[in-house]
Amino acid sequence: MKTRRRQRHRRSGSAVAALTAASLALGLFGCSDGDDRPEPTPTRPPTSAQPRTSYFTGLPADPGRPVLAVKIDNVRPARPHTGLDAADLVYVEQVESGLSRILAVYSSRLPPQVGPVRSARESDLELLRQFGRPALAYSGAQSRLGPLIDAAPVVALPPGKAPGAYIRGSDRPAPHNLYLRPGKALDAARGVSDASDIGLRFGPAPRDGRPTAEQTVRYPAARYAFTWSAAEKRWLVAMDGTAARTTDGKRLGAATVVVQYTDVRPSAFRDRGGSVSPYTETVGKGTALVLRDGRAFDARWERRTAGGDTVFTTAAGERFNFARGQVWVVLTER
Template sequence: MQQRWWVWIAAFLTTLGMCAVFACSSGTRPERAPLGPDGSSRVGVPVLVAKIDNSPQARPPVGLGAADLVYVEPVEGGLSRLAAVFSTDKPPAIGPVRSVRETDLTLLDQFGNPTLASSGAAPELVASVDRSSLQNASADRQPAAYYRDYSRDAPHNLFVRSDQLPVGGGWSSASQLHFGPTPAGGLPTQYQEARYQDTVIGFDWSPGHHRWLVSMDGAAYTVADTGQLMASTVVLQSVQVYDSAVSDIAGSVSPLAQTTGSGRALVLRDGQAFPAVWSRPSPQAGTTYTTPTATAIPFAPGQVWTVLVPAQLW
């Protein structure tokens, strides 16, 4: 029987009390350094972030299996979009790429000044992207790096050649990746999911692969070049979501996810679920994840997925 992730949160909140949970977010933070899947330091290694289309028409993606970290963001229409962070390995082709959202400006600031690959941005957002710490390497700014795959329908067919983009700044020591052994206190779980209005992101634990198998809308999420996507660690992170000042061509308002502050989360690793508190004091800081008793929850080595779940849907 499917076990909902908020059931774990409710159990911990009932046991410990809301005040204890949120007081712990101001406790001592663990020492952290961005590490690659093999545990080696990524500090100073150039970072590339690609905005990847995750609508059903855009699947399967290309190059996503090489990402160190994948963020899932809510966008208009109840759909999702991905921000894939590459450092350890930058595949030759990545996509389909789509446009930047306002959420990205704060979310990605923690990485310093990475190269940001996208199809562009809404006119009212371009100036903000240019003023941010991100190196705007959109299709408008670096057209030679992008190409169309005409076996797919537009606008879900724009891809980028990573080796033709400007080199990004080095991975900041403030970013969130911290790997370590499995902590105590996990609750065994086989499946968890996060739901947007029109997207379901699922994670099935595979003991044989020792990974979470990623699914989208009930189907295995595969990459055209490497096959089934598998995460070593998954974070389901409750965030406040507001209407931004940007709308798409159909008039749908783009949501803005708030990724600074603190809130509830669920960390999945090693076939276990760890109810957590997330904390990020500023856009330049990485996010920490701790148990309700202020113990750090490290990640398992490998690809990390963080799903930004609107608090309204928690």
């Protein structure tokens, strides 16, 4: 069974003590993350130790942490965002009326708050299948979508199922003031999958690529610009012509930006105003533009099944290496 199917579990105190004692006797036990006790002398040379890195960013992290996805509002009154800079992966999707919404995936780090949180869409369920059974935090969903969410392999965490994880802010009017406390959300969840390999690779860039200072992605009623900062070694994000920042003043930016071209078709759902909800296909194959290190690379993507990995390859057919750090995936029409 694939690693992604692993789920969180808690051992009893006696079981942990027994395991610790047995492991120490064999000289094989090491302290877990967050344990400040010194590790015992390793029995192998340090060079043989396997690095602990995130499957989603390539940075040092505990890869065994649970996966939490949060649906985030992205109209002008919802900005600036809170906690978005701590996400491992940031997906941008088209929603009704040509606007966009964000699905942020957390595992390596959990900020104190994330938001503002908004409602889920049908496309989210297919996109999240590659993570196994992640937790999904959202403000709600239309009644017809409810049965699909219940049947999907996600741990649904709307306010009704995790009331202690949500708070209303006083900085802006509803519905743009609902915030999530990620730690409390995961405390309310059971059976959430740990982070696992979803197909991303990190390492040196391909040899080709075009020097690129800025790349713009347009939706019918939204616009994203990614500008390379050599000083910060990342792509700074602007939304609708304004520099994107967090509520504590940090500039949003990504080590790697993927513009993933795919099919965006009408779904069977509509919003309260009667506008059709778009459905963004994330299973299939197509082309992509990858931005890293101040260069743009032509690439291809393929995801054969909903439960399968999304594999990015170069024009020559080799696995594409992303730069280590936060990754933005902008899903847009071909």
